Amino acid sequence: MKHKFLIVFLAIAATLCMAFGLVGCGEEPEREPEKEQADLWSMERVYASAQELGFKGTLEELIAMFKGEKGDPGKDGKDGENGKDGAQGLQGEKGDPGKDGKDGENGKDGLGIESLEIDENGHLVVTLSDGTVKDLGKVTADGAAPAEEGTEGLQYQKRKDEMGNEYAAVTGLGTAWDTDIVIPSVYRGLPVKAIGESAFDASYDRRVSSLTSISIPQNVISIGNYAFAGCSGLTGALKLPDSVISIGNGVFSGCSGLTEINIPENAVSIGNEAFRGCSRLTGELKIPDSVISIGAYAFSDCNGSLSITIGSGITEIGDFSFYDCDGLTNISLPDTLTAIGDSAFYDCDNLAGIAIPEKVTAIGTFAFSDCSALEQITIPQNMATIGDSTFKDCGALTTVTWNAENCKTAWIDGHHGPIFNGCTNLKTLVLGKSVKIISEATFSGCSGLTGELQIPNNVISIEPWAFELCNGLTSVTIGSGTTKIAQYVFVGCSGLTSVTIGSGVTEIYKQAFSGCSALEKIIVDGSNQNFSSQNGILYNKNKDEIYLLHR
Numbered sequence: 001m002k003h004k005f006l007i008v009f010l011a012i013a014a015t016l017c018m019a020f021g022l023v024g025c026g027e028e029p030e031r032e033p034e035k036e037q038a039d040l041w042s043m044e045r046v047y048a049s050a051q052e053l054g055f056k057g058t059l060e061e062l063i064a065m066f067k068g069e070k071g072d073p074g075k076d077g078k079d080g081e082n083g084k085d086g087a088q089g090l091q092g093e094k095g096d097p098g099k100d101g102k103d104g105e106n107g108k109d110g111l112g113i114e115s116l117e118i119d120e121n122g123h124l125v126v127t128l129s130d131g132t133v134k135d136l137g138k139v140t141a142d143g144a145a146p147a148e149e150g151t152e153g154l155q156y157q158k159r160k161d162e163m164g165n166e167y168a169a170v171t172g173l174g175t176a177w178d179t180d181i182v183i184p185s186v187y188r189g190l191p192v193k194a195i196g197e198s199a200f201d202a203s204y205d206r207r208v209s210s211l212t213s214i215s216i217p218q219n220v221i222s223i224g225n226y227a228f229a230g231c232s233g234l235t236g237a238l239k240l241p242d243s244v245i246s247i248g249n250g251v252f253s254g255c256s257g258l259t260e261i262n263i264p265e266n267a268v269s270i271g272n273e274a275f276r277g278c279s280r281l282t283g284e285l286k287i288p289d290s291v292i293s294i295g296a297y298a299f300s301d302c303n304g305s306l307s308i309t310i311g312s313g314i315t316e317i318g319d320f321s322f323y324d325c326d327g328l329t330n331i332s333l334p335d336t337l338t339a340i341g342d343s344a345f346y347d348c349d350n351l352a353g354i355a356i357p358e359k360v361t362a363i364g365t366f367a368f369s370d371c372s373a374l375e376q377i378t379i380p381q382n383m384a385t386i387g388d389s390t391f392k393d394c395g396a397l398t399t400v401t402w403n404a405e406n407c408k409t410a411w412i413d414g415h416h417g418p419i420f421n422g423c424t425n426l427k428t429l430v431l432g433k434s435v436k437i438i439s440e441a442t443f444s445g446c447s448g449l450t451g452e453l454q455i456p457n458n459v460i461s462i463e464p465w466a467f468e469l470c471n472g473l474t475s476v477t478i479g480s481g482t483t484k485i486a487q488y489v490f491v492g493c494s495g496l497t498s499v500t501i502g503s504g505v506t507e508i509y510k511q512a513f514s515g516c517s518a519l520e521k522i523i524v525d526g527s528n529q530n531f532s533s534q535n536g537i538l539y540n541k542n543k544d545e546i547y548l549l550h551r
Contacts, residue, residue: 150184169194185217195223202230226250272296279303289313303327312336381434383407393422403432418444437461444468457481464488478502487511503527
């Protein structure tokens, strides 16, 4: 089979022939000094090119691979004839000198290179001008050039790793026009370890929009930022080798035809927007334990039916990581997780359930907002902060189990934003035994909460606006462990008709029940040392001060 090294070797051969007169040399004329210098320069240039291709031999060995055979030596001249005997006398004269020997015959013409090719076995085959065929063996870095199996014409760059070892990185299509790209494992004797930044980015080279498949070898360690961005023609499954450690920002963003992809077992990081807009990804996707970070928007706009399992290496899910993943039906979070970023699962319409691990201490703003299929959620004990509108407009949410000991809500524009704003179907609230403080505005606007609300004995304090505008509540029973009911706790609870105040309550702010227009019955535990009630009016213990109920 023909190979692109044929062109390179022909160029070398042509230069050598010009430099040394290899083809049809005959009797070589005497060289002029200027010509000698030019030939020397040509020789050095060819030798340098051969070294770049991986040739390890000497200049003489390189020349020997291509130069024609040396002509046979000329024949020896004939011996001169003996001089004749001198005339008879006292002393004869010396004989005449022998004749000069004949000139030696010219050497045979040198052999030139007729053609070069690499055969199907990867051997370099040379055909000489006399028809002789020579097999120079497999082409490797110890010979003239390395064998390659990838797409011809791709563009490369030589790089060095941290140890100073050289490797090759694919940096573009180059002169290739193939739609099915095969990246070789070796290029010019160097291992191919990287795919460069924007190497096949459609915004830089419109040709890549026509690519239908990519084959990546096991050598590749890193895939640079936006390497395959906008390759909308890539279809089906894409296999990433386990050698890949780093998946850069936006690597496969906009690859809307991909239906399946794997995260390599040795991958450490998934960059921002890495798979953003891969709208047809389906099936199960496992993020291995080796991955320690998932970037912002990494899987956003992945609208195919997906089930994702995240490995134990992840401690934080970045902002917008799964933003608008309409097809996400299930996600399994690791026990190692401690934080969920802003809008991490915003608008995941088909996410029906999610278990938040016990070590999670923070959830960002809008993290699960508009997850319209989410039916129930449990807030773990260690939760310390929850952002504004975390579960906003989760229309299917019916049950919340709240185990957070003391969870603060985020301040937005100078006030606490409601966590469950717009969750109109939330009807059941379970307060766990670990809860000590119900923080500001925690359940503000939960108008769907109906019937009786039981505040367990373990709750010490109920902070301002905690149950603001919970219009569906009809009765509240506050446990004996509660000592403080802050201002505006039940403000605007227009359906509230009955309140039972536990024995431990020592502080009740006068605005605590402001706007509770239907409140008629107030019951104070008989053992309470601070308050008493009569005919729906709340007094201090001695009944010399009335705690007004603003209606």
